[in-house]
Amino acid sequence: MKNSFTSCTTMALCLVMFTFPGCDSNTDQGKSFDEAAPEDVTMDEDDHGHNHPSEGPHHGSLIELGKEAYHAEVVHDEKNGSVTIYILDSAATKSVPIKAESVLINAKHDGKGQQFTLAAAPEANDPKGQASRFSTQDKAVGELLEEHDVEAQLVLEIDGKSYRGDIPAHDHDHDHKHAH
16 A cells, blocks of 8 residues: 555656646746846836836936836936937837927926927937937926926827826936936
8 A cells, every 4th residue: 555655646746747847947947037137127116016127228217108008218418418318118128219300398397387399319220210219408408307396297109199208306316327
């Protein structure tokens, strides 16, 4: 009886091992998302259970567009006063060229509204007539975005659909470097 029980247990273990080959601890399949993620991308877990970069590929602040259909990244170069917006995919890692000549920043400060236009500044690999980068040299935009009590939104159109995204307040206690 004891040998019969041992034989049944051994057969059951063999069956489990051959039925689930992905459970081999020597494969890469068991790696967690954090282990498999590129080392240079910092990720934060959001409130709906998946990871997002904490900053964009150009080390700027991220803006969610259309329930994460897209993201945008805002980079303020304090040295020359420029503000650049990069249009990114849903994972906020790759550029997305769009058919637009400009994007808008709507800002509200001290009860007054202001609107700023950032002109298309296509990157070298953007298709003709499209841009994934938009920029302005208007120092007033960057200065306004530095204020603590400013509410700002990015407004743009992608494939015929309008998107609005809140531009996060600038963190003066940050460690990241701005573009040079």
